[in-house]
Amino acid sequence: MTLIKFIEIMAILVGAFSGFIEARRKRMDLVGVFTVAFITAFGGGTLRDILLDKRPLFWVTHQEYAIAIFVLALVASPLIRTLRQIVSERLIVIADAVGLGLFSIAGVSAALAADMPIFIASMMGVITGIFGGVLRDIVCNEVPMVFRDGKPYAICAFIGNWLFLLMGKYGVPDDFALWSSCLFISGLRLLTWKFDMRMGR
Amino acid sequence: MTLIKFIEIMAILVGAFSGFIEARRKRMDLVGVFTVAFITAFGGGTLRDILLDKRPLFWVTHQEYAIAIFVLALVASPLIRTLRQIVSERLIVIADAVGLGLFSIAGVSAALAADMPIFIASMMGVITGIFGGVLRDIVCNEVPMVFRDGKPYAICAFIGNWLFLLMGKYGVPDDFALWSSCLFISGLRLLTWKFDMRMGR
Amino acid sequence: MTLIKFIEIMAILVGAFSGFIEARRKRMDLVGVFTVAFITAFGGGTLRDILLDKRPLFWVTHQEYAIAIFVLALVASPLIRTLRQIVSERLIVIADAVGLGLFSIAGVSAALAADMPIFIASMMGVITGIFGGVLRDIVCNEVPMVFRDGKPYAICAFIGNWLFLLMGKYGVPDDFALWSSCLFISGLRLLTWKFDMRMGR
Numbered sequence: 001m002t003l004i005k006f007i008e009i010m011a012i013l014v015g016a017f018s019g020f021i022e023a024r025r026k027r028m029d030l031v032g033v034f035t036v037a038f039i040t041a042f043g044g045g046t047l048r049d050i051l052l053d054k055r056p057l058f059w060v061t062h063q064e065y066a067i068a069i070f071v072l073a074l075v076a077s078p079l080i081r082t083l084r085q086i087v088s089e090r091l092i093v094i095a096d097a098v099g100l101g102l103f104s105i106a107g108v109s110a111a112l113a114a115d116m117p118i119f120i121a122s123m124m125g126v127i128t129g130i131f132g133g134v135l136r137d138i139v140c141n142e143v144p145m146v147f148r149d150g151k152p153y154a155i156c157a158f159i160g161n162w163l164f165l166l167m168g169k170y171g172v173p174d175d176f177a178l179w180s181s182c183l184f185i186s187g188l189r190l191l192t193w194k195f196d197m198r199m200g201r
Numbered sequence: 202m203t204l205i206k207f208i209e210i211m212a213i214l215v216g217a218f219s220g221f222i223e224a225r226r227k228r229m230d231l232v233g234v235f236t237v238a239f240i241t242a243f244g245g246g247t248l249r250d251i252l253l254d255k256r257p258l259f260w261v262t263h264q265e266y267a268i269a270i271f272v273l274a275l276v277a278s279p280l281i282r283t284l285r286q287i288v289s290e291r292l293i294v295i296a297d298a299v300g301l302g303l304f305s306i307a308g309v310s311a312a313l314a315a316d317m318p319i320f321i322a323s324m325m326g327v328i329t330g331i332f333g334g335v336l337r338d339i340v341c342n343e344v345p346m347v348f349r350d351g352k353p354y355a356i357c358a359f360i361g362n363w364l365f366l367l368m369g370k371y372g373v374p375d376d377f378a379l380w381s382s383c384l385f386i387s388g389l390r391l392l393t394w395k396f397d398m399r400m401g402r
Numbered sequence: 403m404t405l406i407k408f409i410e411i412m413a414i415l416v417g418a419f420s421g422f423i424e425a426r427r428k429r430m431d432l433v434g435v436f437t438v439a440f441i442t443a444f445g446g447g448t449l450r451d452i453l454l455d456k457r458p459l460f461w462v463t464h465q466e467y468a469i470a471i472f473v474l475a476l477v478a479s480p481l482i483r484t485l486r487q488i489v490s491e492r493l494i495v496i497a498d499a500v501g502l503g504l505f506s507i508a509g510v511s512a513a514l515a516a517d518m519p520i521f522i523a524s525m526m527g528v529i530t531g532i533f534g535g536v537l538r539d540i541v542c543n544e545v546p547m548v549f550r551d552g553k554p555y556a557i558c559a560f561i562g563n564w565l566f567l568l569m570g571k572y573g574v575p576d577d578f579a580l581w582s583s584c585l586f587i588s589g590l591r592l593l594t595w596k597f598d599m600r601m602g603r
Contacts, residue, residue, distance in 0.1 A: 023348070026344055026349065027349060028344070028348045028349045029349055029350070029351040029400055030356075030400055031331075031347060031348055031354075031355040031356065032345070032347075032348025032349055035348060036348070046252075050251060050252075050452060051448075051452075051459065051462075052457075053254070053455070053457045055253075055254045057252065059321075060252075060317060060318070060321050061318075063318045063319075063320045063321050066320055066321065066324065067320050070320075116462060117462070117465040118465075119465045119468055119469050119472075120461075120462050120465050120468065123468065130433075134541075138339065138540065138541065138543075139335075139339065139344075139345065139348075140344060141339075141342065141343065141344045141543065142543065143428055143430070143541075143542060143543045144434070144541065146433060146434075147425070147430045147431065147433055147434025147437060147438070147541075148428065148429060148430045148431060148434055149431070150431040153433075154433040155432075155433065199431055199432055224549070227545055227550065228550060229545070229549045229550045230549065230550060230551070230552040230601055231557075231601055232532075232548060232549055232555075232556040232557065233546070233548075233549025233550055236549060237549070247453075251452060251453075254455070256454075256455045258453065260522075261453075261518060261519070261522050262519075264519040264520075264521045264522050267521055267522065267525065268521050271521075339540065340536075340545075340546065340549075341545060342540075342543065342544065342545045
C-alpha cells in the first residue's frame, strides 16, 4: 500500500468516526449512524464534484470505502464508547488535520483540472475539506460547528490552497507543491489547535 | 391505466401527503406546504439522479405530478384535518410500504442502468426510498425520523434491494425479480410495522 | 456599466447582505458569515443549474462576485451594525424586490432554454428567486422563513413567471416580456409589503 493510499484511508475513517460520534450523541439508530458517517466522510468531495459536474463520484468507483463504513457501523456502533477511550483526542486531531490538508489540496487540483478560475479553485478546496462536517451538522440539526466556533479550521485550508496555487503559478514542480501544501495545512491546523487560537468576530 | 402507473401515482401522493402533514404541523403557509410535499414526494429520486448525473429528472418529464401536488396544496391544505380523519393510519402505512418497495427497486434499477457497482446500487435504492422523508425533515428543522426511530424502514429496503441484485446475478428473469423484490420490501415493512419491531442501538 | 449589470450586482449584494445579518444573528465567525452570505446570494441559481444540469455555474464564470463577497465579509463583518443603521429597511426591501423579479425571470428563461415544460419552468423561476434564502435558513438551523411567514413572496414570483410565460406564448417580443415581468414581480412584491398582506393558511 502506498503512503497516499494509507493517508486517504485514514482521512476517510476519521471523517466517518466523527460522524459516528455525532450520530450517537443524537441517539440515532444504525441507519442514522451509517448515513451520517458516510455523509461526513464523503460529503465535501461529493458536493465539489456535483458543483464541478464531475462523475463518477469518488465513493462510486471505490465502493470498498462505502462497504468499510457499512461494516464499521454494524460492528463498531456498540463499541463506540470503548473506541473513544482507546483512540486519544490527540490522535483524532492529528488524523483530522492530515485529512484536511489532503482533501483540500485534492479539491483544488480537481477544480484546476476542471478549468476553474483560481479563486473558485481555492474555494472548492475548502469546500472539499470542510463540507463533510457541515452536512453532518445540518443532518444532525445543528448550526455547523465550523461556522461558529471561531477556530481557524477553514482558514488553514484556505491559506494552504493559495500556497499551492501560487506555487503552481510560479512553476514549482507539481509533486513538491502538492505535498508541501498538504503538510503546510496539516501543520498550521495542528499549530492553531496546540495554541487554541481563535479568530476575532 | 396500467397497474404500475397506478402504484406510482399512489406512492407519490402518499409522499406528498406526509409532506403536507409535516408542513402543517410546522404551521407553514401555502408555499411551505407545497414545497415540503414536493420535496417529500420527489426528493429521494432527485438526489439519486443528481448523484448518478441522470437527466431529465422524473418530475421534469412528468410535470403532471408537480401540477397535481400544486392543485392538492391549494385545495387540500384547508381540508387536511378532515383528510387525516377520512384516510386511516392503516391505509397510509400500506400505501407508504408499497411506495417504499417500488421506489427502492426503481432506484436500484436506475443505478444498475448507470453501471454502478452493486453495493452502490443497493445504496442508491435505499436513498431513493428514504431521502424524500430525510429532506422533508431537514427542511422542517428536525433530525430525520428515519435515522432515529429505530424502526427497520431503510433496512427493509436494503434487504429487498439485495434480493433483487442477487436474483439478477443468478439469472432470474427481470420482471419476476423486480416485482417479487417490490412485494418483499412492502411485505417486510408491513410485517415489522404490524409487530412494531425495533432495531437495537 | 449597463443597467442590467448594475441591477444584477445590487441583487447579489442584497442577497449577501441578508446572509451577513442572519449569520451574525447566529453568532457565526468569519467563515460562517462568508459562507452563509455566499449561499444566500447564489444558492437559488446554483440549485436551479444543478437541477437543469447546466454548467459552468454563474459564480464560477464570474468569480469577481465571489471575491467581492469575500472582501465584504472581511471588511464589513465588524461594521455590520453600523451598516444596518445606514442602510434603511426600505432600501433593503426595494433592492430585494428588484432582485426577486430579476432572478425569477432569469430562472424561467434558463429553464425554457433547457427545454423544460412550462409548469416546471415557472417552478424553476421561483426556485431561483427564493432558494437562496431557504438554504440560508437551513444552514442557520431555522425553518425557512419564506415557508412560514405567510407573506406572498414566492407567490409574487410565481404569478410574474406565468405572466412572462404567457407573453412568450402569445408572441409578445422577448425583451418587453422580460422587463415587464421583472417589473411586475418587483412591483407586486412592494405592493404586498406596503400593505403588509398575508395569505390565509
